[in-house]
Amino acid sequence: MSSLCKHGRNKEAREVFDSMSAKGQKPDVISYSILLHAYANEGMMDDAMLIFKEMTHKEVKPNVVTYSTVIAVFCRMGQLDCAMNIFSQMINHGIPPNEAVYHCLIQAFCCQGDLVKGKELISEMIDKGMRPNNVFFGSIIKGLCRKGRAMDAQDIFDFIIRIGLHPNVIMFSSLIHGYCLVSKMDEAMKILHAMKSAGLQPNVVVYGTLVNGYCKTGRIDNALSLFHEMSLKGVKPTNLVYKVILGELLLAGRVVVAKEKFNEMVGSGILVSAATYNTFLSGLCTNDCSEEAIMLFKKTHAGNVKIDIRTLDIMIAEMFKTRRTEEAKDLFASISVIGLIPSVETYHIMMTYLIKEGMLDDADTVFSTMQKTGCPLNSRLLNYVVRVLLERGEIVRAGNYLSKIDEKNFTVEASSIELLISFFSKETCRKRVELLPASISFLWKLATIDTSHVSLYPPETLVLFVMNHDGYATVSS
DNA sequence: ATAGGGTTAG
Incomplete structure (x- = not known):
């Protein structure tokens, strides 16, 4: 049954379960719990609850796992009062709640209910001798941050420091991200400093989060100085950090710095993704540097720079725009040779530019190729x-x-x-x-x-x- | 069998 459920074959699991009863075998708590969990996982909350009720009728005593699953069901449905009822019920039946149960409830109260109640439950579990760890709190902080509740996340963060826990890099970066999400960059920077004071070394994720936050709030110079700090500290920027900063620099028209950064990235030998390369190429083009983009494209075919169909889309369009019609057509013809597949966008670019160039038959040919290849x-x-x-x-x-x-x-x-x-x-x-x-x-x-x-x-x-x-x-x- | 960390995606 367990393995059937793991593979999402709940119906078959249910059949096994039913055949057990038919043979006069009494399904045990574990069988019930497995089935209950399977239903809950598939969002079939009503069926899950039926199983739970059935247990009481058949006098199978739910254990801590069963209760935990049921509580999770209610928490997921946002029915915190029901979850608390089950919680009291299990205590009344002499089954002490474990970490999993507390986690469910605390997560639910912090993220969709009363933060005070959440903290109360945290204290309660600590009083009972359980030591919630960083993973446990990390998910709560992330949950709050995702909802734009950085201040509440900070509240929990401060609370756990008060109870003597030491947040790790991941928790700090979650909170930093939370502030970035609500554009509170100054607060985010305070957390960076707090993190350093706590003796933790910010890593590439922390810096990347902040660089992204500064970029998204239009404070590109702050982003650049963090980028600089990062290099000084020996934290190597990843392809994605480069993508963010390149995109933002080019959006702001800062072509010279963007080119520096691009060369630096290629020189550092990291793998440059097609997405990053595309960001750079199209950014050059929108900044009237088409010639440079085309030159770069022609020489950077190998090495650590990847290309994809979008790269070719950008370059084909640019070749048309710069009156390199034949080169554009050649590039289009080379797509399948490189092992790529033209997208609708590729056909779109080819057809519209060919028409603009008056090459109407060519455009029709491209269209029929598109039909033949089954491109939607x-x-x-x-x-x-x-x-x-x-x-x-x-x-x-x-x-x-x-x-x-x-x-x-x-x-x-x-x-x-x-x-x-x-x-x-x-x-x-x-x-x-x-x-x-x-x-x-x-x-x-x-x-x-x-x-x-x-x-x-x-x-x-x-x-x-x-x-x-x-x-x-x-x-x- | 239960809960369960981090950043940017055309």
């Missing part, structure tokens, strides 16, 4: 393609992609409709409306009626056309 089509791509085609006056091709939208039951986005309307409002283009697929061509009349928010078309079929505020057009009759 999305509405955004089709709408985008329709718009760039319309902008070039390519009605027939736009019509083809509009039919695809229809076929797939996607929505024609409001901006696509707007473009259709403004295109066909031009006297010279009006007649070309018949080049559109029938399902779409009705739109041209809209242009002559009303292009604002609500229009009625055509009067004889009463079709209501509404431009939603979320940017989608809906047509209903």
Whole structure:
């Protein structure tokens, strides 16, 4: 039964359980507890409670594990009063609660109830001779911090120091993270100092948390100085810390420093993830350093720098933007050679730029390749393609992609409709409306009626056309 | 069989 439950096969476990009863065997406390726990784990709280009730009927005495599981069930459902009832019940039945039971309750009271009651229970368990450890408190502090309750986490933190425990690096970093989450960077820094005073050496997670916190609050120079302090202390920044700081530097337009940091990272020999590399490359591009990005990309293929499909997306787009159409096409062609798979985004970039370059047949070829490879089509791509085609006056091709939208039951986005309307409002283009697929061509009349928010078309079929505020057009009759 | 630590994710 135990192994069945472990593999999520609760139904079979239940069958084993039932067959035991059928054979006249009386399931023991452990069997009941296993089943109870399995149900609780799957969120089937009602079934779990039925098992618990069944035990009392069959006169199987719940033990500490059974109670603990039931208490956990109530705590998870946020029914703390019920949890406390079970807690009293077990004490009345002469079963002393253990650490697991206290942990459940304390965690629940601290994170979703009364902090004072939580602390009361902590004192109670200490009085009973149990020594809650750092792991135990760590999860409570994390739970509070996750909810943005850094001050309450601090309260518990101070409390455990008062009762003579020594928080470790992990607990300090949890609390620091808690303050970072609510943008209280000064408080977070106080904790860093407290940590140093306690004789603990901040590690890369602590520094990384703070660097990230400073970045997210726009205090990039503070982030940089911590970054510096970290290196001085011999704490090696990880790829992720670099990613955070590079992203932020480039967002702030600090290209020179970003380049320094990038070179430093590559030079240090750590593995540079594709995500970090992409952050750097796209940051360069948004800071008008496309040429540099392209040069870098061409030389950094090997070594400790990883690439992924997103890297190629960025570079293909950049090559188009810098009029390197052939190189863009070559790069696209090389994707499968490198062993990567183009994403919808890749196809999106290829098609829209090819159309903008007037290479319409190439764009169609890319589209059919996409269909052949089974890459899932999305509405955004089709709408985008329709718009760039319309902008070039390519009605027939736009019509083809509009039919695809229809076929797939996607929505024609409001901006696509707007473009259709403004295109066909031009006297010279009006007649070309018949080049559109029938399902779409009705739109041209809209242009002559009303292009604002609500229009009625055509009067004889009463079709209501509404431009939603979320940017989608809906047509209903 | 019960509770059960940390930072950044296009």
